Amino acid sequence: MQSDKDIVNLCLNDGIQHFEKIIKLYNNYVFGVMMRVTAGNIHFSEDLTQLAFIRAMKYLRSYDQEKELKTWLVQIAINCFKTEIKKNNKYVGIDNANEPVTEIKDDDEFYEMIATLSSTERIIFTLKYVYEYKNEDIGNSLSINTNTVKSIIKRALEKLR
Template sequence: MASLPETPTDAELITRVLLRDDRRAFGELVARHQTAVRGLLRRLTGGDLAQADDLAQETFLRAYRGLRGYRGGAKFSSWLYRIACNVFFSRDRGSRDALPEPPALEAGSAGLALPDLVLERHDLEKALALLKPRERAALVLTYANELTHEEAAVVLDCPVGTLKTHVARAKEKLRRQLEEVP
């Protein structure tokens, strides 16, 4: 009985792309990670699917062009999240006055379940709109994408202490905002 071929690891696919310019291998990496990258960007852009798709496309283009820069020290998905956040922040720099709408939290999705805050969806969306983009990113990465503080700090290219500060400030802002909700 013939055995099924093993699914190649991310590292094996990356090697094929780098050594043979294997675009199918890169396509498999995209297929493997696009849902998570688009989900992150959708939350950061306030549920704007078109903008999230545009940013995801830019993320994967940058990843392809910069694949030689991936050192393997972090998970490939974390490296992609870092590119996605940089793409989002660079877009956001052009529109600092206009904060993006709050992330849309869909039923059944991995929303932002903050353990010490019991939140109504609508109230949470309004409160998230008041967060700075890096605070929102810190919350999304640690709660919705379930990264450790260390992983999220790598993604956001900041010290772990700074990441923890972003998370703590964001949670406190959410708490204050939600206390005002009747």
């Protein structure tokens, strides 16, 4: 199996047609993060995942190959989420969703629980407790201070009690 670095270099040197390998490797991971960030909104998560990969393809030359590719992709997806929220204010929480979330029944309680959090709290909570990111990594990914990450986590946990 090729390393992330090898695949990125293939894309950069031999053509973007190799980007499909990156999508196959990380599509489910990025989609999973977006499902949790959007509190289970499948269609919005699909749109955000697709948008994130389009942006990743466009800006692949700016990717720092010393960092993890999946972290970079998640960072792009989270930025897409924030942009779409601001631009369209089209986010629909799980309580207001018109379509049932039938594909992921095991996560229904989780989605309902985190739906009470703000989008920033949901992003940080998901990265910390679902994907086990360190506070420092979350701060770096979101360009915020580590102490801010800690206080947002504390506030989110208090809301969830």
